[in-house]
Amino acid sequence: xxxxxxxxxxxxxxxxxxxxxxxxxxxxxxxxxxxxxxxxxxxxxxxxxxxxxxxxxxxxxxxxxxxxxxxxxxxxxxxxxxxxxxxxxxxxxxxxxxxxxxxxxxxxxxxxxxx
Amino acid sequence: xxxxxxxxxxxxxxxxxxxxxxxxxxxxxxxxxxxxxxxxxxxxxxxxxxxxxxxxxxxxxxxxxxxxxxxxxxxxxxxxxxxxxxxxxxxxxxxxxxxxxxxxxxxxx
Numbered sequence: 055x056x057x058x059x060x061x062x063x064x065x066x067x068x069x070x071x072x073x074x075x076x077x078x079x080x081x082x083x084x085x086x087x088x089x090x091x092x093x094x095x096x097x098x099x100x101x102x103x104x105x106x107x108x109x110x111x112x113x114x115x116x117x118x119x120x121x122x123x124x125x126x127x128x129x130x131x132x133x134x135x136x137x138x139x140x141x142x143x144x145x146x147x148x149x150x151x152x153x154x155x156x157x158x159x160x161x162x163x164x165x166x167x168x169x
Numbered sequence: 170x171x172x173x174x175x176x177x178x179x180x181x182x183x184x185x186x187x188x189x190x191x192x193x194x195x196x197x198x199x200x201x202x203x204x205x206x207x208x209x210x211x212x213x214x215x216x217x218x219x220x221x222x223x224x225x226x227x228x229x230x231x232x233x234x235x236x237x238x239x240x241x242x243x244x245x246x247x248x249x250x251x252x253x254x255x256x257x258x259x260x261x262x263x264x265x266x267x268x269x270x271x272x273x274x275x276x277x278x
Contacts, residue, residue, distance in 0.1 A: 087266070096175075096258055096270040097213070104264070112265055113170065144212060155201050155262050160212040 056080050058161035060145050066167045067135040075130040075164050077145030084150045086128040087112070087158070088120065090141040097144065103128055104150060135168045142166070171196040173261050175269025182249055183277055190272045192259035193241040199261040202235060202242050207256045207271075216257075217244070249276045 061076045079086065087102035099112030103122040117139060119131040128147075132139060142165050146158040172195040182188050194202075203218035219226045219233045219242065226233050230249075235242040246253055254276045259269040 089268075094178075094270060097260075097268040099265055099267060102265050110265070113267070155264065155266070157203060157215045157218060158266060160214070162212055 058145055058147055058159050060143075060161035060164050062164060063162065064165050066169065067132075068169050069136060071135050073132050073135065075132075075143055075145075075166075077128045077130065077161060078126050079128075079145075079147040079159070080126065081147065081149075081159070082125060083147035083159075084125070085155065085158075086122065086145065086147045088118070088128070088130045089144045089146065090114065090139075091144060091163075092141050100130065100143075132166075137168045140166060140168045171199055171261055171263065171265075171267040173259060173267050173269045175259050175272060177272060178270065179273045179275075181275045181277065184249060184251060186249055188244075188246045188249055188253070188274055188276075190244045190257055190259070190274075191241060192243070192261075192269050193239075194261040194267075195240065196261065196263060197237075197240065198263040201262040201266075202233070203260050203262075203266075204231075204233060204244050205258045205260065205268075207258065209255075213258060246274075249274075251276050251278050 058079045088100040089097040098114050101120040103109045145161040148158040149156045175192045200221040205213035206216045207213040230247045232245045256271045
């Protein structure tokens with residue numbers, strides 16, 4: 055099992071450019087999510103999905119789009135990059151069971167710099 | 170939406186002492202409360218979690234307590250060791266998971 059994988063590991067963009075951060079998991083998890091981590095602010099939820107074809111907004115969704123066409127993949131799109139989007143981005147996934155949500159497994163992260 | 174507050178933001182203890190980190194949450198519908206440890210440059214990893222139908226859970230030197238009435242939960246680490254030094258995050262979930270801002274724990278040898 056590869057677990058949760060993310061590409062790229064590092065990325066530098068210029069203001070206004072667009073790009074897609076890739077996330078994939080091979081654990082057949084229903085739930086997938088994207089977080090950004092900024093110093094002193096913990097992990098803030100951007101978007102999440104409870105299954106293929108279903109996505110919802112988190113705390114800080116502006117400037118980001120997601121889609122979930124398969125159980126395995128959950129790409130995050132930056133539409134027009136801004137310096138405020140400089141951050142470390144983590145993808146995570148988990149099972150959903152009748153008892154509720156479960157441990158989220160995190161990917162290794164993508165460090166994004168917007169100039 | 171859910172709001173999670175975490176205190177303290179930094180904590181320094183002597184090796185062998187205990188460390189306590191506290192969190193409060195706002196949404197009474199939250200039913201899952203994990204704690205994650207993040208070492209520098211690495212991804213967060215789960216160290217312990219608790220559900221709303223349980224008041225306390227232990228795993229060796231780590232324990233978590235939950236007070237649903239007061240909407241707060243705490244992480245207790247006993248007999249701290251230098252390798253416990255890291256940033257610790259609490260979280261609360263009723264579906265979408267919200268994290269606290271983190272506590273940087275330093276264990277001095």
